[in-house]
Each structure stands twice: as structure tokens, then as C-alpha cells.
Amino acid sequence: MRHHRLKKAPPAPKQLRLAAFSILFEPLKQHKGRVIAAILTLFLTAFVVLAAGWGIRQFIDEGLITGDRRRLDWALLILTGTTLFIAFCSYLRSYLVSWLGEAVIGSLRRKVFEHLLHMDVSFFDENRPGELTARLTTDTNLMQLIVGASFSVAMRNFLLMIGGIVMMFLTSPKLTLYTLVLIPFILIPLLTFGNKIRHYSKENQRCLAHISGFFEETFSHIKTVQGYGHEAREAQYLRELSKESFQITVKRILARSTLVCLVMLLAFCGVNFVLWCGGQDVIDGVLSPGALSAFLFYAVLAASSAGSFSELYGDLQRTVGAAERLLSLLSLPKRVDGTRALPSNPRGIIAIHNVTFAYPTHPQKPVVENFTLSVAPGEKIAIVGLSGSGKSTIFSMLMKFYAPQSGSIFIEGLNLKELKSDEVRRYFAMVGHDAPLFSATLYENILYAQPDATPAEINYAIHCARLDDVIAKLPHGLKTYIGTKGTRLSAGQKQRVALARAILHNPTVLLLDEATNALDAENEALVQKSIYDFMSTRTTLVIAHSLTTVLQCDRIVVMHDGKIEAVGTHAELMEQEGSYRRFAKHQLQPQVSKIKRVS
Ligand SMILES: Nc1ncnc2c1ncn2[C@@H]1O[C@H](COP(=O)(O)OP(=O)(O)OP(=O)(O)O)[C@@H](O)[C@H]1O
Numbered sequence: 001m002r003h004h005r006l007k008k009a010p011p012a013p014k015q016l017r018l019a020a021f022s023i024l025f026e027p028l029k030q031h032k033g034r035v036i037a038a039i040l041t042l043f044l045t046a047f048v049v050l051a052a053g054w055g056i057r058q059f060i061d062e063g064l065i066t067g068d069r070r071r072l073d074w075a076l077l078i079l080t081g082t083t084l085f086i087a088f089c090s091y092l093r094s095y096l097v098s099w100l101g102e103a104v105i106g107s108l109r110r111k112v113f114e115h116l117l118h119m120d121v122s123f124f125d126e127n128r129p130g131e132l133t134a135r136l137t138t139d140t141n142l143m144q145l146i147v148g149a150s151f152s153v154a155m156r157n158f159l160l161m162i163g164g165i166v167m168m169f170l171t172s173p174k175l176t177l178y179t180l181v182l183i184p185f186i187l188i189p190l191l192t193f194g195n196k197i198r199h200y201s202k203e204n205q206r207c208l209a210h211i212s213g214f215f216e217e218t219f220s221h222i223k224t225v226q227g228y229g230h231e232a233r234e235a236q237y238l239r240e241l242s243k244e245s246f247q248i249t250v251k252r253i254l255a256r257s258t259l260v261c262l263v264m265l266l267a268f269c270g271v272n273f274v275l276w277c278g279g280q281d282v283i284d285g286v287l288s289p290g291a292l293s294a295f296l297f298y299a300v301l302a303a304s305s306a307g308s309f310s311e312l313y314g315d316l317q318r319t320v321g322a323a324e325r326l327l328s329l330l331s332l333p334k335r336v337d338g339t340r341a342l343p344s345n346p347r348g349i350i351a352i353h354n355v356t357f358a359y360p361t362h363p364q365k366p367v368v369e370n371f372t373l374s375v376a377p378g379e380k381i382a383i384v385g386l387s388g389s390g391k392s393t394i395f396s397m398l399m400k401f402y403a404p405q406s407g408s409i410f411i412e413g414l415n416l417k418e419l420k421s422d423e424v425r426r427y428f429a430m431v432g433h434d435a436p437l438f439s440a441t442l443y444e445n446i447l448y449a450q451p452d453a454t455p456a457e458i459n460y461a462i463h464c465a466r467l468d469d470v471i472a473k474l475p476h477g478l479k480t481y482i483g484t485k486g487t488r489l490s491a492g493q494k495q496r497v498a499l500a501r502a503i504l505h506n507p508t509v510l511l512l513d514e515a516t517n518a519l520d521a522e523n524e525a526l527v528q529k530s531i532y533d534f535m536s537t538r539t540t541l542v543i544a545h546s547l548t549t550v551l552q553c554d555r556i557v558v559m560h561d562g563k564i565e566a567v568g569t570h571a572e573l574m575e576q577e578g579s580y581r582r583f584a585k586h587q588l589q590p591q592v593s594k595i596k597r598v599s
């Protein structure tokens with residue numbers, strides 16, 4: 001099975017850390033006007049709703065009991081006006097708050113995305129792309145729930161609850177005191193179930209992110225999945241994953257429903273009790289019937305507001321997990337970058353001095369050890385060595401994707417560590433063997449290196465990479481859409497597109513990592529011939545498994561287990577006993593005849 005089992009999330013912290021919602025402040029600040037307007041409508045609605053209680057009291061005591069029909073008419077008019085006003089305010093609030101929800105979540109998502117774009121490459125070694133995608137989609141959507149609904153409902157209910165209690169107090173202090181005694185009983189379930197709900201939400205989000213990662217991987221490797229007849233097993237694995245997620249969700253729903261039920265039950269039992277006490281007061285003549293009605297109105301208002309708080313608390317529990325995860329992504333330290341710039345006319349000088357490096361995921365296992373190499377301007381260096389000997393790792397360090405643990409790398413005499421990454425990446429262009437292309441047209445893929453390239457530059461790059469024939473055969477030429485990751489091209493065509501892209505980048509130093517290994521020998525030799533012009537004006541480092549390439553270089557570096565075994569020309573290395581001679585022996589006969597054929 002290729003699946004690694006679900007990682008258990010660390011235990012959820014005990015308290016609800018509302019501080020995580022601070023990530024919403026900054027995006028909210030950008031829309032101050034709307035936030036203030038939304039809060040204003042909230043206050044207005046709450047105020048008017050509370051005033052309605054007073055209206056009810058007037059309606060009963062002055063209208064019903066005195067039997068004055070004109071007062072009844074007035075009361076009706078006022079109540080209708082109030083209702084209209086409440087409806088209008090609710091409309092406004094709903095619009096403003098939903099608008100804010102969309103806007104804030106959009107900018108939060110952009111912020112996290114931008115932050116991740118600048119993360120060190122090693123971060124992506126540890127985090128699956130699919131899981132990060134889930135963070136950016138499901139977690140931000142959860143946050144939208146808070147901004148776009150829950151928060152304003154919570155605030156309205158808070159106002160109604162406080163206002164309701166104040167009005168209750170003004171109407172009948174004695175009955176209010178009875179009611180307040182009941183409040184702690186409501187808080188107990190709120191706190192106990194709340195933590196449970198949050199724990200389950202976090203677990204569930206973790207499962208969902210894992211499922212997203214699984215989908216992404218399965219679909220991007222669909223040929224491997226189908227090729228090994230794994231459809232049923234993948235489906236079964238999803239069933240297992242979904243089962244776990246479903247079980248957790250059920251537990252969460254159960255905890256939440258119990259919470260709502262308990263809070264409602266306690267609140268309304270309290271109201272019933274208070275009604276009974278109030279009834280006694282009315283019979284005794286201490287309280288007017290209108291005042292009791294108003295008191296009940298306020299009590300129901302305050303109780304239902306408190307009741308819905310429990311639901312909101314559940315929402316908060318659910319989203320605080322998302323907020324914490326987004327916050328933890330945002331608070332990941334960005335790559336520490338250098339500040340220095342390269343000279344304006346770089347020549348292509350590289351010095352690697354005693355570099356030792358281990359990948360952060362395996363810090364105990366150095367893959368490059370005491371690597372020292374100086375490259376002169378215009379020199380062509382071949383790096384050969386067995387698979388896994390650390391060749392590509394050297395390129396990754398030159399590109400500043402990873403920093404050496406010890407030793408230093410200098411380009412143009414300047415320490416790579418102190419240089420700005422942008423500068424380093426303008427200086428180099430790397431072509432790997434996997435030719436990563438984007439789902440866009442061929443033209444857009446080539447232009448990726450330099451969006452403002454002139455047609456002459458583009459044509460030159462296309463010609464150098466021997467793409468002319470490929471383009472001529474495509475249905476829409478350069479404007480042909482090449483599919484997700486370039487799947488509509490052959491492996492060799494993809495490599496040539498990647499090569500054209502690197503040529504268009506016009507680097508000082510070209511790094512070719514088996515850049516033509518998917519090409520047939522004839523095309524490989526043709527490409528090499530045509531980019532020779534390009535290479536002759538700049539320094540080139542080539543990782544190669546084919547002798548054709550190696551033979552065109554000035555010097556050859558032989559790597560073995562992360563160390564340099566030997567450096568020299570082909571002739572020099574052939575003199576020595578070592579892995580180069582074995583390498584050449586395996587390659588020599590067929591390759592040399594091919595070179596002759598092409599040239
Ligand atoms: N991102 C990574 N995280 C952890 N270890 C890695 C990573 N990339 C490579 N390695 C390890 O580093 C070692 C050197 O890898 P590298 O890709 O440099 O080899 P290579 O010489 O380019 O091999 P090949 O010829 O197969 O491309 C390997 O043992 C590999 O397992």
C-alpha cells in the first residue's frame with residue numbers, strides 16, 4: 001500500500017483560544033466603513049426589538065385594559081412601524097455582513113497563499129500539496145461562516161441578552177433576580193460540551209485535509225492507479241477515511257445537539273418558573289398584566305439569545321480550529337533572504353567550498369559531503385555519478401532552495417547566503433528531467449521565464465530547443481493548450497519546452513539536470529548542437545547519464561555517495577581506475593557512433 005496511515009493530531013488544547021481570530025482583524029480593517037455600518041444596524045435592531053417590549057406593555061395596560069380603541073390603533077401603528085424598521089435593518093445587516101464575509105475570506109486566502117509561496121522549498125517536502133489546498137479552501141470557508149454570519153448573530157444576541165436583562169430588571173427586579181440565579185446552570189453544559197465539540201471539529205478537519213490530499217494524489221497519478229489495477233483498493237481506502245471522518249462528525253453533531261437541547265430546556269424551564277412567580281404578583285396586584293407580559297417578552301428574548309449562544313459557541317469551536325491552523329501557517333517563518341545584489345555584468349564564476357548538506361527531513365544523513373569545486377567563466381562542467389549520489393542536490397543548493405549545513409557557495413565572488421534569492425534565480429536557469437509545465441498554452445509556458453520577451457527572443461529560444469517541428473505539428477501552433485502539467489505533450493517535447501523556457505530566461509549560468517534524457521539519441525544530439533551556441537557564451541553545469549553530453553564538456557566531476565571522487569577531462573579520467581571508467585564503458589560504444597552520425 002502506498003498510503004501512509006493517518007497521522008494523529010496533537011491533543012487539542014483545553015481552552016478556546018479566541019486570539020486565533022485575530023487573523024481577521026487586518027482584513028476587516030480594510031473595510032472599516034462597512035464594519036461600522038453593520039454594527040450600527042445591529043445596535044439599531046436590538047434597540048428597536050427591546051422597545052417593542054415596552055410597546056407590548058402599553059398595548060396591554062393602556063389599550064386592552066382601559067378599553068380605549070384609539071390607543072389600540074396607535075399601538076398597532078407603532079408596532080407595525082417597528083416591524084418594518086426591524087425588517088429593513090435586518091436586510092441591511094444581512095447584506096453588509098455577507099459581503100464582509102466574502103471580502104475578508106478572499107483577502108485571508110490571498111494572504112495565506114502569498115505567505116506559502118515564499119516558504120522554503122523544504123516546507124513543501126513535509127506538507128502534501130493536497131493538504132495545503134484543503135487549508136486554503138475548507139479552512140477559509142469555515143472562517144467565512146464566522147465573519148459572514150455567526151459573528152453578527154452572536155453580537156445581536158449578545159445585545160438582546162444584555163438589553164433584555166436590563167429591561168427585565170427595570171420591569172421587575174425581583175423576578176429578574178430569580179431568573180439570574182438560573183444562569184450558571186446554563187453555563188455548565190456550555191463549557192463542558194464546548195470543548196468536546198472543538199476537539200471533534202479539529203479531528204474532522206484533519207481527516208478532511210487528508211482526504212483532499214488523497215484525492216489530489218490519486219488523480220494526478222491516475223495512470224499508475226489504473227495501471228496497477230488499484231481502483232478498488234483506492235475506493236476502499238476512501239471508504240475507510242470517510243468512515244473515520246463520518247464517525248467524528250457524528251460525535252460532534254451529537255455533542256452539539258445535546259448542548260442546544262440542554263440549554264433550551266434549562267432556559268425555558270426557568271421562564272416557566274418565573275411566569276408562575278409573576279402570575280402570583282399580578283394576582284397580588286404588585287405587577288400590572290402589561291408589565292408581566294413585557295417581562296416575559298424580555299425573558300424569552302434573553303433566554304433564546306442565550307440559547308442560540310450555545311449554537312454559536314459550537315460554531316466558534318469549529319472555526320477556531322481553522323483559525324488556529326491558518327494562523328499557524330501565517331506565522332511560519334518566511335525564508336531568511338540575503339540582501340546583496342549581484343554585479344551588473346556577471347561572468348559566470350562559481351566556487352563551492354567544502355559544502356556538506358543533509359535534507360531537513362533527514363538531518364542525520366548528509367547527502368553531500370565536503371564538496372569543493374571552482375567553475376571558471378564560460379566553462380562547461382559535467383557531473384556524473386550513480387543515482388542518488390547527490391548531483392541534483394548540488395543544483396538545488398546553487399538555486400538557493402536549500403542552504404548548506406557547513407561550507408559556502410560563492411557566485412561572482414559573493415556568498416550565496418548574503419545574496420537576494422531573486423538575484424540568484426535570475427543568474428541561474430535550471431532544467432530538470434521532469435519538465436514541470438503548467439496547464440496553459442505552449443506560448444504561456446515558454447514565456448513563463450520572461451513575460452516581456454520580444455518575438456525575436458522567443459523564436460531564438462524555440463529554435464535552440466528544437467521546438468520548431470513540434471510547434472508546426474500542433475493544431476494551434478504556439479497557442480495550443482498543452483493540458484494539466486503538459487500531459488498533452490510527449491516526454492521529449494515537454495523537455496524541449498522546459499529547455500526553451502530556460503533559454504528565454506537568458507541566465508548567466510545554465511544548469512541542466514538530465515534535461516534531454518527523454519529525447520531519442522538523434523534529437524538529443526540535435527538539441528545539444530543547437531544550444532551549443534547558447535552555451536558557448538555562458539557557464540554551464542550539466543548532470544548527465546549519457547556520454548554524448550559528457551564528451552562536450554571541458555571538465556567532468558565524478559560523484560560518489562555525496563563526495564567528489566575525481567575531477568578531470570574524459571581522457572584524464574579514463575586513465576584512472578574508478579567509477580568513471582565503468583560509466584564510460586557502459587556508454588561508449590553505442591553513443592560515439594551516434595555522435596558521428598549526427599555531426
Ligand atoms: N527533498 C528531499 N528530501 C529528503 N531527501 C532527499 C530529497 N531529495 C533527495 N533526497 C535524497 O538525497 C540523496 C541525493 O539525491 P539527489 O536527487 O541529489 O541524487 P541524484 O544524484 O540527482 O540522483 P539521480 O541521478 O537519480 O537523479 C538521495 O539519497 C535522496 O534520497
Ligand SMILES: [Mg+2]
Nearest residue numbers: 391392393513
Ligand atoms: Mg537527480
